[in-house]
Amino acid sequence: MIDIHCHILPGIDDGAQTESDSIAMANAAVDQGIDTIIATPHHMNGKYENSKQDIITHVNVLNDLFQEEDIPLTILPGQEIRMNGEIIDELEDGIIQSLNHSKYLFVEFPSSSVPRYAKQMLFDIQLAGYKPVIVHPERNQVLIEHPSMLYEFVKKGSLTQITAGSLCGKFGKNLQKFSHQLVEANLTHFIASDAHNTTSRGFTLQEGYKELMDQHGVDARYMFMENAQLLVESKTVNRLEPAEVKKKKFLGIF
Numbered sequence: 566m567i568d569i570h571c572h573i574l575p576g577i578d579d580g581a582q583t584e585s586d587s588i589a590m591a592n593a594a595v596d597q598g599i600d601t602i603i604a605t606p607h608h609m610n611g612k613y614e615n616s617k618q619d620i621i622t623h624v625n626v627l628n629d630l631f632q633e634e635d636i637p638l639t640i641l642p643g644q645e646i647r648m649n650g651e652i653i654d655e656l657e658d659g660i661i662q663s664l665n666h667s668k669y670l671f672v673e674f675p676s677s678s679v680p681r682y683a684k685q686m687l688f689d690i691q692l693a694g695y696k697p698v699i700v701h702p703e704r705n706q707v708l709i710e711h712p713s714m715l716y717e718f719v720k721k722g723s724l725t726q727i728t729a730g731s732l733c734g735k736f737g738k739n740l741q742k743f744s745h746q747l748v749e750a751n752l753t754h755f756i757a758s759d760a761h762n763t764t765s766r767g768f769t770l771q772e773g774y775k776e777l778m779d780q781h782g783v784d785a786r787y788m789f790m791e792n793a794q795l796l797v798e799s800k801t802v803n804r805l806e807p808a809e810v811k812k813k814k815f816l817g818i819f
Contacts, residue, residue: 567601567793568594568770569664570671570700570726570757573640574623577615578607580761587627591636593763597771601797603643603664605671609655610647617662620644641665641797645700647673648680653689663695667799669724670695677706679714687723698796699725701759702752703744704736712743712752712810719752719807726755729773730766743810748781751805755796756789 572580573590581587594602604624607613624642631638644662646652652672655661663670670690674683690697699718702708702725708715719725727744734741747753756777758768778786792802 566597566599566770566774566790567603567797568599568758568760568768569603569643569755569793569796570605570645570728570759571602571768572604572606572759572761573602574604574606574620574627577619577623578613580606584627584630586762588630588634588636589763590760590768591631591634591638594758594760594768595636595638597768599758599768599770600637601639601641603641603797605643605645605664607673608644608646608661609649609651610645610673615644616660617642617644618659620662643671645671645673647675648683648686650682650686652686653693656690656693656695664698665797665799667796668694668696669698669796669799671700671726672697672723673700674702674705674708676704679705679707684718684721687718688721691722697723698755699723701726701728701731703727703731703740703747709740709743712746712750715747715752716750716807716809724755724802724804725753726757727753728759729756729769730759732756732773732776733769735769745780746810748777748785750808750810752807752810754789754802754804755792757793 575581575587606615643664731744
């Protein structure tokens with residue numbers, strides 16, 4: 566399995582803090598059946614800044630460490646970019662790291678808002694030759710309340726990635742229900758762990774794919790798994806015609 570969203574690089578964001586943490590996470594990933602991880606440290610989220618070259622250096626060091634430890638896991642470079650007005654400039658300046666040097670780019674919204682310029686920025690990213698992938702939309706308060714906004718983003722060419730833990734109910738039944746609605750409406754295209762550690766924010770990717778298959782069928786499972794491979798290879802991913810999610814009232818989420 567390929568995990569396209571993980572905070573396994575040590576000491577550079579709120580994920581693994583030490584090399585020992587990274588090794589523990591790597592072993593947990595291998596136990597899940599994961600053989601490839603895209604390391605996606607936070608960038609420009611108000612607390613962490615991790616530039617492309619620094620990420621590549623950290624990835625190389627970690628791959629060497631795993632080889633020494635005989636851990637059968639490959640780490641690829643990526644970045645989780647908080648949406649900001651400098652994305653296009655940073656792309657041009659070589660500060661932004663796409664997912665494994667592909668045409669795919671992770672974009673994160675704040676948990677309780679969607680920037681007013683989001684539509685324009687998502688368009689500009691595509692104009693620059695990249696495909697924006699909105700991470701964990703199921704955990705964004707505005708998108709939960711206004712799923713038609715996500716529909717418009719996807720309709721205009723953006724992709725999305727939901728968290729395996731959300732699909733499994735790790736963040737509560739309301740987020741689980743909304744995650745399944747996004748799958749049903751073809752408003753999401755990838756599942757990933759967004760793992761930060763081996764305890765409170767673990768991998769659960771295997772469970773996520775099982776939940777996907779149990780609720781949406783084996784074809785959905787294979788499509789999402791294939792999409793992770795296609796993303797890594799910078800190929801065109803599978804996407805079905807998006808539909809609108811009917812607005813629901815979710816109580817007690819935040």
